[in-house]
Amino acid sequence: MPPIARWSFTALQQVLRRVETTYTAFFRRGRGFPRFRAASRYHAAAFRVGDGLSFRGSDRRLGIVGVPGAIKAVWHTAFPRGAKLVTAVVTRQGGNWYAVFSVEVEFGGERGVGDVGIDLELSALFATSDGHVEPAPCFERRAHKAQRRRQRALARCQRGSRRRAKVRARLAAGSARIARQRRDHAHKLSREWVARYGRIAFKDSNTAGLARSRLARSIHDASWRLLVDLTTYKTASAGAVVQLVDPRGTSQTCPACGAVAANPLSLRRHACACGSDLDRDAAAAQVVWDRAFGPGHGLRSPSVRVAA
Known part of the structure; x- marks a missing residue:
């Protein structure tokens, strides 16, 4: 697991869920035994918002347990109005760190005709x-x-x-x-x-x-x-x-x-x-x-x- 996940039991539980999902899929298909995955191959950790990860709306900074201070973030998309933050995945890709949020919101997209x-x-x-x-x-x-x-x-x-x-x-x-x-x-x-x-x-x-x-x-x-x-x-x-x-x-x-x-x-x-x-x-x-x-x-x- 990544070092960032060692201070939150939510992230540790998420790793166990991944292992359980992998073995369940293996026993269902009957082939493709799961390979060992070293700590260096884990590039993501999942958190519940408010448990291991916090969000400050005033200055739009993130707080992650184990990391001192607030983290300045560049936001790609603003949260929809009335959205409830549920979970977040902190991932490392190409040497950069990203936070991907899951939200609960009433959403209805534009629909065309024809x-x-x-x-x-x-x-x-x-x-x-x-x-x-x-x-x-x-x-x-x-x-x-x-x-x-x-x-x-x-x-x-x-x-x-x-x-x-x-x-x-x-x-x-x-x-x-x-x-x-x-x-x-x-x-x-x-x-x-x-x-x-x-x-x-x-x-x-x-x-x-x-x-x-x-x-x-x-x-x-x-x-x-x-x-x-x-x-x-x-x-x-x-x-x-x-x-x-x-x-x-x-x-x-x-x-x-x-x-x-x-x-x-x-x-x-x-x-x-x-x-x-x-x-x-x-x-x-x-x-x-x-x-x-x-x-x-x-x-x-x-x-x-x-x-x-």
Whole structure:
């Protein structure tokens, strides 16, 4: 456990809860015995607000048991009005310390109207059934050259040396910056979707399986699962709906007539004999919308009796 957790029984109890959760999961799945975790690998301690951790609203400083004086903090987000502070996690990431608070508050986000189907892709980040195609930001690829240079510098350092520790910290800081960019972008996109639409449909893609393929680097950089998860919890707070549909054949089906044709990935335009001609990703997004909310021609089409 981190030294900061040795003066609060709440933090000690939290460590025991983690161990219990780990072993419960091990016995449930029957494999993957929990590994030993040294004290140097513990980078977080959990506290109850008022028990081991205090907050002074007058000067917005934190007090942690075992640490003399009040700690000056840089606040990322103000507490919502009427929020009740419950717990806090003090964590160390990349040489910096952070405090993450859990609060109880009545919250209702803005909810839009209308429906949309969203197709998450790699050539573009996403396309909507409205016809909008968003280019991929490619955070990791833009930082790849600098990260590769840091990795080579790390490989040349002697293990256990001070220089290696400094180079390793720079490499970790670069990776953390990429992760922050991805999360910030995903938060802004998901908030925009929820504020604009009341019902949102995604493909239920096997992201974990794709992340083990040769497309792993692009899949991680696009962060599909993060986008879906953030949108799901924000729609829940706003009273909106997220629908996941079967992804099979979405890019091979015509959204106008329902005809299915095998098109190579190199073909970026959807052109059908019925006259439909639009971007391939936008066409797939329309098929996603059709399977989630419309009568459609896809796998989710209801089968009904018709007169002979």
